[in-house]
Amino acid sequence: MAWQDYVHDMQRCTRCSYCKWIPYRYMQNTDFIQGCPSISRYLWHAYSASGKFNMAYSLLQERIEIDESFLEVLYKCQMDGSCDISCKVQQDLEPLQLMQELRIKCVEEGQLVPAHMMVIEGLRKEDNMMQSKKTDRARWAEGLNVKNLTEEKGEVVFHAGCRYSFDQELWPIARGGLELLQKAGVDVGIMGIDEACCGGRAYELGYAGELTKYAEHQMEAFRTAGVKTLVTPCADCYAAFSVLYDKIGKKMGIEVLHLVQYLDRLIKTGQLKLTKKVPLTVTYHDPCHLGRLGEPWVHWQGKETKVMGQMIVHDPPKKFRRGAGGIYEPPRDILKSIPGLNFVEMYRIREYAWCCGAGGGVIDAYPDFAAWTGNERLKEAGAVGAEAIISACGWCKRSFLDAAAESGDKTKVYDIVELLQMAV
Ligand code: SF4
Ligand code: SF4
Secondary structure, three states: OOHHHHHHHHHHOOOOOHHHEOOHHHOOOHHHOEOOHHHHHHOOHHHOHHHHHHHHHHHHOOOOOOOHHHHHHHHOOOOOOHHHHHHHHHOOOOHHHHHHHHHHHHHHOOOOOHHHHHHHHHHHHHOOOOOOOHHHOOHHHOOOOOEEOOOOOOOEEEOOHHHHHHOHHHHHHHHHHHHHHHHOOOOEEEOHHHOOOOOHHHHHHOOHHHHHHHHHHHHHHHHHHOOOEEEEOOHHHHHHHHHHHHHOOOOOOOEEEEHHHHHHHHHHOOOOOOOOOOOOEEEEOOOOOOOHHHOOOOOOOOEEEEEOOOEEEEEOOOOOOOOOOOOOHHHHHHHHHOOOOEEOOOOOOHHHOOOOOOHHHHHHHOHHHHHHHHHHHHHHHHHOOOOEEEEOOHHHHHHHHHHHHHHOOOOEEEEHHHHHHHHO
């Protein structure tokens, strides 16, 4: 659907402000009841999902045009979808899809955020979102005894993704994840320097053509390699491969798993044994792209009609994504199976989790906002008594590390792989 097709949503937004908060029934601590980082930080209605509906309606009626301030409001948003899930507690509106379409419109009209232009320029030249050389893509795996699937056959492809491939501080996590799979006897390999970006983050910036390009590339590359399963430690890659490709009609045709799903399976079948105690109190941060945005895409084609000047009727009935179908249990089951570990939950979890700050291109264009958002989460981890915050995505770990460096917060930041390495 194009942005104008959300006109009924624009008209039906009641300004109830549910999109700014987690639902009432989940509110436990008044310091941690906000859901939308954008409105929480900038405190002006336009920054909320409701504000975006108002902006879009004004644009539709030609009362405003896209200018610098429009772009700033639209892009100071992590596209984390918290608003979308909370709105659906009250009304079945689709603010996230509207914002996605508005970003695509901006890009099509050449209304671009300078920091994102540089990232996309790098992507078009080097096939990654990190403004790094394509030829350095497999340096993270140097010295590992791992198959290159462009040269020999294997069952499972390990797709590290741009962040883990080029952020040297995170290389031990990618290496550790791969080694855990090998230790459990999985026939796994990598694509070496031929691994390319999934295209998901570019899509969220509004560069829709990049998603189609990389979806077609990946499907052909994995078909040629003959792999049966793709496993990735990156939540953004997981959501791109399993949700966004399906959304644009490019279903992968092979099993797509996040690393936590595969590792959980290996632990439950006894192929990976956890024997060492890890005496830590930890909490788990649900990456948005593994949680609510990792819920399978739901296709719908039909007619939307307004009746009695107010009610919207979908024929056939429309099933909405409400976030509950994300990947929530496998990481928790892994943490609970680690000997000696004390696992505590934060206040905002699962489909109502607070974002790490890195999403939607915020980490590239507005790093101070990303750090502020990350620090809000670190405070929440501290409030429930956790010594460490655990995530399952390189973008989350990068955002929390940057946030802690800025604020001096002493919460330890681990990827779930790092805990498993301590436990095996
Ligand atoms: S929750 Fe939905 S209906 Fe309510 S103000 Fe936000 S966008 Fe509008
Ligand atoms: S996507 Fe996230 S930051 Fe953007 S409006 Fe929704 S809740 Fe706020």
